[in-house]
Amino acid sequence: ETGVTQTPRHLVMGMTNKKSLKCEQHLGHNAMYWYKQSAKKPLELMFVYSLEERVENNSVPSRFSPECPNSSHLFLHLHTLQPEDSALYLCASSLDRASTGELFFGEGSRLTVL
Amino acid sequence: AQSVSQHNHHVILSEAASLELGCNYSYGGTVNLFWYVQYPGQHLQLLLKYFSGDPLVKGIKGFEAEFIKSKFSFNLRKPSVQWSDTAEYFCAVRVDSNYQLIWGAGTKLIIKP
Numbered sequence: 001e002t003g004v005t006q007t008p009r010h011l012v013m014g015m016t017n018k019k020s021l022k023c024e025q026h027l028g029h030n031a032m033y034w035y036k037q038s039a040k041k042p043l044e045l046m047f048v049y050s051l052e053e054r055v056e057n058n059s060v061p062s063r064f065s066p067e068c069p070n071s072s073h074l075f076l077h078l079h080t081l082q083p084e085d086s087a088l089y090l091c092a093s094s095l096d097r098a099s100t101g102e103l104f105f106g107e108g109s110r111l112t113v114l
Numbered sequence: 115a116q117s118v119s120q121h122n123h124h125v126i127l128s129e130a131a132s133l134e135l136g137c138n139y140s141y142g143g144t145v146n147l148f149w150y151v152q153y154p155g156q157h158l159q160l161l162l163k164y165f166s167g168d169p170l171v172k173g174i175k176g177f178e179a180e181f182i183k184s185k186f187s188f189n190l191r192k193p194s195v196q197w198s199d200t201a202e203y204f205c206a207v208r209v210d211s212n213y214q215l216i217w218g219a220g221t222k223l224i225i226k227p
Contacts, residue, residue: 004157040123042217043204056214090158100213101148101206105158 003027006091006106013081014114021076021109023091029104031097032074034066037088037108049074050097081113116141118207120218127195128226135190135221137179137205146208147188148215149179153201161203164188175199197227 004025013019025032034046048056049068063085065077074091088110092103121136139145149161162173169181179190190203205218 040219042118042219043206043215045214048213092158097213100215101146101163101208102160103150103158103215107155107157 004091004093004104004106006089006109008109009107010110010112012112012114013078015081015083017081018077018079020078021089021091021111023074023076023106025072025074025091025093025104027093027104029093029095030071031094031099032068032071033092033094033100033103034074034076035090035092037090043090046076048097048100055097078111081111083113086111086113116207116209116216118205118216118218120203120205120221122221123219124222124224126224126226129197130194133190133192133195133199133223135203135205135223137188137190137218139186139188139205139207139216141186141207141209143210145210147179147181148206148208149173149177149188149190150204150206151201152204152220158204161190195223195225197225199223200225 007022031050036044045058046060047066052068063080067075088108090108091106117140119138147164150158151161152158162171164171164181172178177192181188202220202222204220206215
């Protein structure tokens with residue numbers, strides 16, 4: 001049990017679909033992150049939220065839209081994705097933004113775009 | 115731009131062999147260093163970390179890593195691996211006061227029973 005739960009674990013969608021990934025953390029942390037993990041590539045940081053405010057957006061295409069309604073929940077809304085967006089999407093949390101090296105990850109949502 | 119290099123994408127060892135996974139980074143200033151591990155089907159988790167002090171850091175499950183500043187390296191070691199160490203290992207670096215982690219591409223370790 002990691003304390004960070006992601007749903008769904010697997011998602012297959014067409015390029016015209018709209019779907020969302022959900023992340024919930026039970027650790028009382030104040031910072032939450034979305035990462036993209038592709039085979040043989042470094043983890044790519046997508047978004048950072050600190051105290052529900054987006055503090056980083058690493059040039060992510062607008063077809064990815066994050067939402068952080070409270071400090072325990074984080075969503076990634078997906079629309080009109082491309083096949084190259086197929087990857088494992090990881091949610092993580094840390095005590096605060098200064099603790100970015102000590103991340104607690106969820107098990108990820110495996111996304112396949114057809 | 116800063117980067118982290120992990121020398122091998124795949125390493126295959128027999129049980130009881132000694133392990134050393136390489137990690138080099140390109141940055142001349144102050145760094146915090148981390149190793150994460152991802153066991154098959156499980157979440158990424160922190161294995162060990164270095165912030166300051168003794169450059170030899172001990173982590174969970176018998177792993178250790180040594181920070182050699184002159185070589186910009188933070189290699190991961192274990193004297194005798196077990197089948198259960200089969201996993202993917204990621205090195206990550208945080209530079210100065212920047213909050214962002216820079217990740218290596220990972221090394222997949224397979225231990226033959």
